[in-house]
Amino acid sequence: MMCESGDGLVNTDQVLANLREVAAGFAAQRTERLRRNHLEKADFDLLARAGFLGTGLAEADGGLWRGVRQSARPFAEMIRTIAMGDPSVALVAAMHPCVLVFWLAAGDAPEPVAEAWRKQCDWVFGTVREGLWWGTVTSEPGSGGDIMKTRTLARPMGEPGRYLLSGEKHFGSGSGISTYMITTAKAEGETTPDLFFMRVGDASWDGGQGISLAAEWDGHGMCATQSHAFRFTEFPAVRSAWSGSLAKSAAAAGPLGGALFTAVIVAVVEQALLFAREKLSGKSREMRPFEQVEWVRAENEGWLIRQAYDGMLNSIESGKDGMVAAARAKAAVAELAETCLGRISRVVGGASFSRSSPLGRWAQDVRALGFLRPPWGLAYDQLFAMSWQR
Secondary structure (H helix, E strand, O other): OOOOOOOOOOOHHHHHHHHHHHHHHHHHOHHHHOOOOOOOHHHHHHHHHOOHHHHHOEHHHOOOEOOHHHHHHHHHHHHHHHHHHOHHHHHHHHHHHHHHHHHHOOOOOOOOOHHHHHHHHHHHHHHHHOOOOEEEOOOOOOOOOOHHHOOOEEEEOOOOOEEEEEEEEEEEOOOOOOOEEEEEEEEOOOOOOEEEEEEOOOOOOEOOOOEEEEEOOOOOOOOOOOOEEEEEEEEEEEEOOOOOOHHHHHHHHHHHHHHHHHHHHHHHHHHHHHHHHHHOOOOHHHOOHHHHHHHHHHHHHHHHHHHHHHHHHHHHHHOOOHHHHHHHHHHHHHHHHHHHHHHHHHHHOHHHHOOOOHHHHHHHHHHHHHHOOOOHHHHHHHHHHHHOOO
16 A cells, blocks of 8 residues: 655555555566666655655654664665665665765754754654655765865855755666755865755756756766766855764765665665576576576576675664675675676577566676765775774
8 A cells, every 4th residue: 555755654664565555566677677767756756655655763753763783674674675676766765865874864063053953853754744855966976976075165145054055976776766965065264074955856958057967967877866966156056064964964964875885785786686597497407508507507696695685784783883784795695696697698599688577687787886985996995994993
């Protein structure tokens, strides 16, 4: 049974059941969806009706958020469920809780910003209750995925917390779907980046309002995420009321983001193995020795991917090394998924490269995990540093 997000009447189990129904509908449209390079608002309306937007609202306020340790697994399972039907939609949906965790997990601000922070949190969560989607457009060309290396500048407007933001950003996944997007910038006269958010959902992209489309997303993987690049010129932005909380909030957002991004790829691998098994049904005795070995290796890698996923969630739930586990699992799954899809395609044969087959698309989709924040280079920098901090 579907229900509106934020009405306080749904719980995690009900939302998961609703999302399974939605994902089944997506899967039934797989042939048509494989041809898409854009998002459909109707898909996100279905997710909202299923109660998914509650992932950005605390349980005490009628939402689903109970803290990183308690919410990582159910939220990851929600994203994995959506990805069973459409990985691109799932990846964009994952941005919503990953962004709002900056307010959900930050805790109480110290004086003298406590009151302003409380009011901003109330306002932000009010947008969730209104049924609005949140996303992110933080990455910048030349930054290597490190959001702390932003060159975007924010000029004060004269009103507390209000700025005009100028700079180039890319990978704005969910552009055209998300009403609000977070980003990072350096306030004029400051050297440390801070968190800002902007209302981009109803802005024109022709430059007339300070935002222009620099490049449409044309990625080989997750090609229907509308991860466009933009140029901002004195575009209105609001600064986090708790200046300096970015590092603390990022520590909470890291494990959750890693878990949700990984969940998308876990679903793709599971679907690929299921698809191949059905495709090869009755032909196992005809497989050549090479195909037999590749199939076993693909299943082994699929099993390892699932163990990494579950192990990551176990670590986050335990409160022990959740950040390390999320980073390690994301990197490991990214590598395993790419080789696993390659093996599956070799066993299925030339048909895997047909546009009518999902395997070709899925093989590109799983590659996206290694380029999601943090991307390969930054991810291994962080993993190496964390390996010596124990």
